[in-house]
Amino acid sequence: MSAAPEALVTREHGLALLGEMLRIRAFEDRCYRLYGELKIRGFLHLCNGEEAVAVGAMRALGPDDAIVSTYREHGHALARGVPMTAVMAELYGKQSGCSRGRGGSMHLFDVAKRFYGGNAIVAGGLPVAVGLALAQKLRSATGLTACFFGDGAVAEGEFHESLNLAALWRLPVLFLCENNLYGMGTALDRAESEVDVAAKARGYRLEAAAVDGMDVFAVEAAVARAAAAIRAGAGPALLELRTYRFRAHSMFDPQLYRDKAEIDAWQKKGPLITLTTRMKAAGLMTEDDYRRLDAAAAAEVDAAVAFAEAAPWEPIADLERFVYAEPGA
Amino acid sequence: MPNPVHEPPRAMNDARPPAAAATAPSPMRQSYRDALREALRAALHADPRVFLMGEDVGRYGGSYAVSKGLLEEFGPERIRDTPLAESAFVGAGIGAAIGGLRPIVEIMTVNFSLLALDQIMNNAATYSHMSGGQIHVPLVIRLATGAGRQLGAQHSHSLEGWYAHIPGLRIAVPATIDDARCMLAAALASPDPVLLFEHAALYNLEGERTPGLTAVDIDHAAVRRPGRDLSLITYGGSLPKCLAAAERLAEQGVDVEVIDLRSLRPLDDAAIMDSVRRTRRALVVDEGWRSGSLAAEITTRIVEQAFYDLDAPVARVCTAEVPIPYAKHLEDAALPSPERIVAAVRGVLGRGEAG
Missing domain, CATH: 3.40.50.920 (Rossmann fold)
Structure with a gap:
């Protein structure tokens, strides 16, 4: 696994990353409560524990890069800069939501941020990412396409088809496998004959590496290195970001497939603890810094909830809008 | 896979008497296949964002010879042979369309499109609505459909009715020489995904082209x-x-x-x-x-x-x-x-x- 260069670990930089991760943690903790209060419905997949993947990756990407994500994408969207108000309003199903209430938790979109979903078919986003990268290459654009997917996706044919096509055509795609060890409730080693995702990618001649997905600096550094190589014309790459989800798969998951002890063990190396322990040991932050950032995150979540509560509903008369492009679109 | 290019031409299906076909071909007559190729060439000339991709569209010339000669004329960047990976190359067409290009994806036979049904149904047809109107997918998919050539139960079905069930898609079917020549441009002008179904028994059809006709819609019967x-x-x-x-x-x-x-x-x-x-x-x-x-x-x-x-x-x-x-x-x-x-x-x- 690649380690983070010490150069990244400065007070300002570390606090910025911590603040972003705390935003996501606070947002999702509130989502959990709002689900119990029936404010949010449908499927809700939380990424608690995986914040370093979202924050580290987005820090290393630029505004011209396109993002394709999965149904566990609140963290990706927030770290990308999709306004928390619009994300929360989307979970409420409101008109002010980032998909006008038509997407919900699994389908967050924000074209201004080049955030192309929110794809809820496992591996279904990979071919689209290949196409976005094909457009970037043929239009000689500077951007690349970063495509998130879970470890469950590597069993799908679309994973293999997409890696092959991206490598065959040397497209600027960065495949980011967010490996949280379980595809829903099935451990990777119960689904895959070869559990080394990077090794699979190398079989298609992609540059590939495994990264400690609990270390936000390591994620940022690895994504930055891979992105630089892709921008220099090296072709696609894959990073396997090893992480863990602290909460259930969705709100309907009794977690019969894993031990409490395993969860406890991973929580001891969670992304927030990993970062703060390192920063404090280096004398770069204090407990007051943490409290201040945590309070700011809580305040932002409060504001997002207030925004969503007050936001209007899409009129039922507009139900059939947007199935096709509207004139002038 | 079949090699229908080399099969002998079947009886022409249009209404003209057979005697007309025996006379020297008039410049105003054209085959359905040639009309489709003319449409592709015109689209590739008209818009640098347009490209064609699919299985054997390039060096082979298209399994039904529709794209024959286009690789030589437009090069491998715009006439792209793909692996046998329908889901990936149809999905890549969706992504390329979102990314600002105007892809034409050829699927050799409608039965093969089932391998890409996830991309067509779950992505191409949904993105506009599911994103609240932020994303449009100006993708054109050409598919051969239909029976009549003894190709059996995995190369002969007519599934356009299934696709016509799906909100978010547009389904157009050229059945005449004029539509074969003109529908593609209308499909490319659409901001939404369009599936063009070409009946495989029509490729050898010959008929009159209407002089002066350059554009048709894909809205009206x-x-x-x-x-x-x-x-x-x-x-x-x-x-x-x-x-x-x-x-x-x-x-x-x-x-x-x-x-x-x-x-x-x-x-x-x-x-x-x-x-x-x-x-x-x-x-x-x-x-x-x-x-x-x-x-x-x-x-x-x-x-x-x-x-x-x-x-x-x-x-x-x-x-x-x-x-x-x-x-x-x-x-x-x-x-x-x-x-x-x-x-x-x-x-x-x-x-x-x-x-």
Whole structure:
């Protein structure tokens, strides 16, 4: 696994990353409560524990890069800069939501941020990412396409088809496998004959590496290195970001497939603890810094909830809008 | 996979007498295949964002020879051979369309499109609505469809009716030389995904091109033969069969109108009802299976919108409910034919056996 260069670990930089991760943690903790209060419905997949993947990756990407994500994408969207108000309003199903209430938790979109979903078919986003990268290459654009997917996706044919096509055509795609060890409730080693995702990618001649997905600096550094190589014309790459989800798969998951002890063990190396322990040991932050950032995150979540509560509903008369492009679109 | 390029040309299906084909070809006649190729060339010349990709579209020249010569003319960046990975290259077409290009994806046979159904249904058809109108997918997919060439049960089905079920897609079906030449440009101009279904039995069709015609829409049905006694409503590979049936019926004193739907989604209700209200009788001819078919949808719409204008129940000629068999006599028996259409028309008219 690649380690983070010490150069990244400065007070300002570390606090910025911590603040972003705390935003996501606070947002999702509130989502959990709002689900119990029936404010949010449908499927809700939380990424608690995986914040370093979202924050580290987005820090290393630029505004011209396109993002394709999965149904566990609140963290990706927030770290990308999709306004928390619009994300929360989307979970409420409101008109002010980032998909006008038509997407919900699994389908967050924000074209201004080049955030192309929110794809809820496992591996279904990979071919689209290949196409976005094909457009970037043929239009000689500077951007690349970063495509998130879970470890469950590597069993799908679309994973293999997409890696092959991206490598065959040397497209600027960065495949980011967010490996949280379980595809829903099935451990990777119960689904895959070869559990080394990077090794699979190398079989298609992609540059590939495994990264400690609990270390936000390591994620940022690895994504930055891979992105630089892709921008220099090296072709696609894959990073396997090893992480863990602290909460259930969705709100309907009794977690019969894993031990409490395993969860406890991973929580001891969670992304927030990993970062703060390192920063404090280096004398770069204090407990007051943490409290201040945590309070700011809580305040932002409060504001997002207030925004969503007050936001209007899409009129039922507009139900059939947007199935096709509207004139002038 | 079949190699239909090398099969001998079958009998031409258009209404001209065979003698005309024996004379020196007039410059105004063209094959359906050549018309499709002309459309591709024109699109590639007109817009640098346009490119074609699919299995064997380049060096092989297209499995039905539609893209023959285009690789040499436009190069491998714009005439892209793909791996046998329908989901990836259709999904790549979706991504490229979102990313600002105008991809034309060729799927060799509609049966193969099922390997890409996830991308077509879950992504191309949903992105606009699911994103609240932020994303559009100006993708064109060309697919060969239909039976009649003894290719068996995995290369012969007519699944356009399935695709016409899906909101978010547009389904257009060129059945004439003019539409083969002009529909592609209309599809590329659409901001939404368009599936163009080319009936494989039409590739060798030859017919007149209309002088001066350069553009068509993909919204409206067309009256291909005006008539008074009954409306034959059809599309695609069944159009020549309906026109042939109409000729035979004319000899028997029955004057049928032939409506070419051209677009299966949206359906041109106004054109269908206008015809049915004039003729007061309707027969729908659809190469799909009868149960849950496009023919069922059209029949229902006629009943909903023009029931009191009808003088007889609406009837249908569809494909027998079997996977398409190989043996020619079985395949012929499974498909709509001019004979079955003539008999069904006479049944609707209450005239029973011909004669």
